[in-house]
Amino acid sequence: MSQKVLLNEKEVNIILHRLACQLIEKHNDFSNTVLIGLQPRGVYLADRIAKILREDYKVENIQLGYLDITFFRDDFRRGEKPLEANKTKINFLVEDKNIVFIDDVLYTGRSIRAALTAIQSFGRPNEIELLTLIDRRFSRHLPIQPNYRGRQVDVINNEKVRVNWKEKDSEDSVYLIER
Amino acid sequence: MSELSVNHLLGIKYLNEKDIQLIFETADHFKEVINRPIKKVPSLRDITIANLFFENSTRTKLSFELAEKRLSADVLNFSSAQSSVKKGETLIDTVNNILSMKVDMVVMRHPNPGAGVFLSKHVNASIVNAGDGAHEHPTQALLDSYSIRERLGDVAGKKVVIVGDILHSRVALSNIFALQLQGAEVMVCGPKTLIPRYIHELGVKVETDLRKALNWCDVANMLRVQNERMDISYFPSTREYTQQFGVNKELLNSLDKEIIIMHPGPINRGVEITSDVADSKQAIILDQVQNGVAVRMAVIYLLASKIKQ
Numbered sequence: 001m002s003q004k005v006l007l008n009e010k011e012v013n014i015i016l017h018r019l020a021c022q023l024i025e026k027h028n029d030f031s032n033t034v035l036i037g038l039q040p041r042g043v044y045l046a047d048r049i050a051k052i053l054r055e056d057y058k059v060e061n062i063q064l065g066y067l068d069i070t071f072f073r074d075d076f077r078r079g080e081k082p083l084e085a086n087k088t089k090i091n092f093l094v095e096d097k098n099i100v101f102i103d104d105v106l107y108t109g110r111s112i113r114a115a116l117t118a119i120q121s122f123g124r125p126n127e128i129e130l131l132t133l134i135d136r137r138f139s140r141h142l143p144i145q146p147n148y149r150g151r152q153v154d155v156i157n158n159e160k161v162r163v164n165w166k167e168k169d170s171e172d173s174v175y176l177i178e179r
Numbered sequence: 180m181s182e183l184s185v186n187h188l189l190g191i192k193y194l195n196e197k198d199i200q201l202i203f204e205t206a207d208h209f210k211e212v213i214n215r216p217i218k219k220v221p222s223l224r225d226i227t228i229a230n231l232f233f234e235n236s237t238r239t240k241l242s243f244e245l246a247e248k249r250l251s252a253d254v255l256n257f258s259s260a261q262s263s264v265k266k267g268e269t270l271i272d273t274v275n276n277i278l279s280m281k282v283d284m285v286v287m288r289h290p291n292p293g294a295g296v297f298l299s300k301h302v303n304a305s306i307v308n309a310g311d312g313a314h315e316h317p318t319q320a321l322l323d324s325y326s327i328r329e330r331l332g333d334v335a336g337k338k339v340v341i342v343g344d345i346l347h348s349r350v351a352l353s354n355i356f357a358l359q360l361q362g363a364e365v366m367v368c369g370p371k372t373l374i375p376r377y378i379h380e381l382g383v384k385v386e387t388d389l390r391k392a393l394n395w396c397d398v399a400n401m402l403r404v405q406n407e408r409m410d411i412s413y414f415p416s417t418r419e420y421t422q423q424f425g426v427n428k429e430l431l432n433s434l435d436k437e438i439i440i441m442h443p444g445p446i447n448r449g450v451e452i453t454s455d456v457a458d459s460k461q462a463i464i465l466d467q468v469q470n471g472v473a474v475r476m477a478v479i480y481l482l483a484s485k486i487k488q
Contacts, residue, residue, distance in 0.1 A: 071212065071220035071250075071480075082182050082484050085208040121217040 006134070006153060006161070007174040015150040016045075019131060020052040022148050023100065030059055032126070033098045038115055039068040039086035042103035044165040045133055049102060065090035067101075069114040095123035100148075104163040106132040109144035134161050134174060183481045187306040189295045190315035191356035199360060203325055205477035206470070213249060213472060223252040226483050228284045229277050232309070233259040236288055238444055238468065239309050239319070243286050246475035252483075255282065270294065274302050283486050284479065287311075305482045313347050319443055320353035322474040324361060326467045327398055330439055335362035340392045342424060343402030343451055346373045346413075350402060350443045355381055368392040369402075369424060372413040389424050393434055400441040401426060401451045417450055427453040431461065439463055 007015070027033040030053070037046025043066045053059040070085040101115055112130060119125065133150040139157070153176070155161055160177045164170075183198050212220055228247050232240055240256075247254045255277065268276075274285060284305040287295055292314035299306045310316040328334050339358050345351045345367045358365050359382060366384040367374055379385055386392040393399055404420065414420045426440065440452065440462040448454050456462060 068208070070208075071222045073222075076222050077225075077484055077486065077488055085205060087208070088211055117221070121212075121215045121219070123216060 001178060003162075003175045003177045005173060006176050007151060009172040012133075012172040012174065015133065016048055016052055017056070019133075019148050019150060020049055020057060023049070023053065023131070024057060024059065026129075027098065027100075030062055032096075033100065034063040034065060034092060034094060035100050035102055036065050036067050036090070036115075036119070038101060038103040038111060039066055039070075039088070040084075041105075041163065042101075044167060045104050045131075045163075046102040047167075048165070049131070063092050065092065067115055067118055069111060069118050072114040072118040074110060074114065090122055093123055094119060094125045096126045099125045099128045101128060101130045103130070103132050105134045105136065105161050106130070106144070106146055106149075107136045107139055107161075109140045109142040112144045113142050133163060136161060182485060186482070186485055187295070187299045187308075188317050188478055188482060189299060189306060189308050191317045191320050191353045191360065192315070194317075194360070196360050199321065199324070199357065202321060202474065202477045202481065203328060205481060206325055206473040209249075209476040209480070210470070210473040213469075213476075219249050219251060221251045222480060223247070223250040223483055226250075226284065226486070227253040227255065227280075227282045228286060228479070229255040229257060229282045230309075231257045231259075231274065231277070231285055231287045231289075233287070233289045233294075234310070236309070238471070239288065239316075242468070242471045243307075243309060243318075243475055243479075246472050246479055247286075249472070250476055250480060250483075252284075252479070255280075270298065271301050274298060274304075278302055278304050284483065305486055307478060307482065310349055312349065313352075314349050315353045315356075316349040317353050317357075318471070318475055318478060319350050320357040321478070322467055322471040323350075323354055323400060323441060323443070324357050325470050325474050326441065326463050327363075327439070329466065329470065330463055331397065334358065337363045337398060338366070338396045339363050339398045339400060340366040340368050340386070340396040341400045341402060342368045342389065342392065342426075344373045344405050344413075345369055345378065345402070346375050347405045348402050350400075354400060355383055359383075366392055366395060370414045370420065389426070390430065393426070393430070393438060396438055398439045398441060399426065400443070402443065403445060403447055404450055421450050425449075425451055425453065426456050428455045428459070431456060431459075437461060441467060444468070 037043035050062050050064045053062050066089045068086040068088045070083050129147040131148040132146045135149040135152045136155050137152050158179050162175045164173045286307040286309050288309040289311050292312035294311045295306050295308035324334050341351050355365050368386045442464045
């Protein structure tokens with residue numbers, strides 16, 4: 001198993017700030033916008049983006065939630081490993097809100113498909129956008145594209161993109177891992 | 180998340196502690212789901228479940244049916260009163276006929292102890308025991324423990340007394356197994372005639388003085404007096420039972436500490452507990468009912484995930 005660095009800490013940091021600025025361009029003061037991190041690994045990115053918006057760009061009223069899509073996935077009973085559920089935490093109404101889904105890697109698009117269905121349980125949003133740190137090009141199974149992307153990469157199917165976060169993995173970095 | 184160690188839920192005695200933790204963690208997620216504006220997930224779209232009730236039930240049947248529907252399973256309901264069982268069909272034939280319509284899971288309540296175990300050996304479907312005679316009622320025990328965990332944080336180390344008709348109660352037996360598996364201390368309390376003679380061999384304390392039992396415990400699970408299962412008189416009169424083993428507000432207030440009151444339902448108000456106790460803050464009877472749906476969703480979801488495609 002070999003691995004290659006796609007992004008180091010400095011590059012991750014620059015990209016996060018750029019993504020935050022792009023969000024401000026579109027959503028101004030976030031008065032009608034909510035950020036939703038997708039469980040399990042999108043929540044670290046969502047926490048970071050929310051923190052940058054609050055602390056570095058002084059945006060108040062950032063509403064942040066976490067959405068777990070386990071029970072909405074299309075591969076129940078189809079994989080070898082049982083699906084693992086995580087916590088959903090959405091303490092606000094999404095009716096008529098502009099939602100930004102936040103996930104670390106966009107690959108087949110199936111998780112986003114599940115998230116689009118799952119969020120409907122909480123109401124009818126006005127609009128849903130997608131922000132991902134890594135966009136794996138040419139690997140989509142569904143017609144889903146990000147509105148905000150950190151870095152687009154070409155990765156073949158037996159390779160894996162791993163995003164590490166300081167809070168969990170002791171460094172900010174993105175690796176390409178050959179399986 | 181790991182998997183359950185079993186393919187059927189026949190009784191608590193076939194589970195291990197990890198299974199119970201897994202069911203509870205999964206139930207936590209489903210409890211969040213059933214508090215959403217839209218309380219439904221699509222996980223079990225391709226699963227069909229038959230609810231076979233060979234004995235009367237209101238809340239268990241409704242609770243299972245709701246849990247199945249909230250998981251998007253297709254549901255068949257069957258009760259023996261309107262069926263060919265009356266015409267002399269055997270249990271295996273009845274179930275195999277239903278299974279030939281491509282049913283994946285069977286939830287069954289039956290008056291005979293061991294009916295679920297018997298069925299699991301003879302038919303090709305995942306079986307959930309919804310009560311078999313005076314043997315086990317595993318989902319009730321799971322939701323009871325889940326409700327204790329929700330209120331007190333943990334089941335381990337807690338003292339639980341089960342009061343009433345222990346002899347005829349499947350709820351009591353399943354609760355004893357479940358509570359002990361999680362490290363709780365269990366006591367049974369009731370008239371001597373309604374306490375099985377060898378119950379102490381299960382490692383439970385036996386007490387016939389209700390006040391002593393309540394002073395000992397953190398949680399009291401009040402069972403219903405099951406008149407329909409009593410072939411002979413086990414106590415002189417309902418009034419005498421109530422005087423000795425009924426809980427009222429004065430008794431609760433006179434205890435050294437505040438204990439939690441549970442009841443698996445249906446309540447005989449004024450017999451095992453009075454109305455002011457049933458409706459008090461100390462009673463978590465309606466929490467038990469709500470948790471029942473989440474716990475049953477977890478059980479069905481986890482068992483369904485083991486059914487091969």
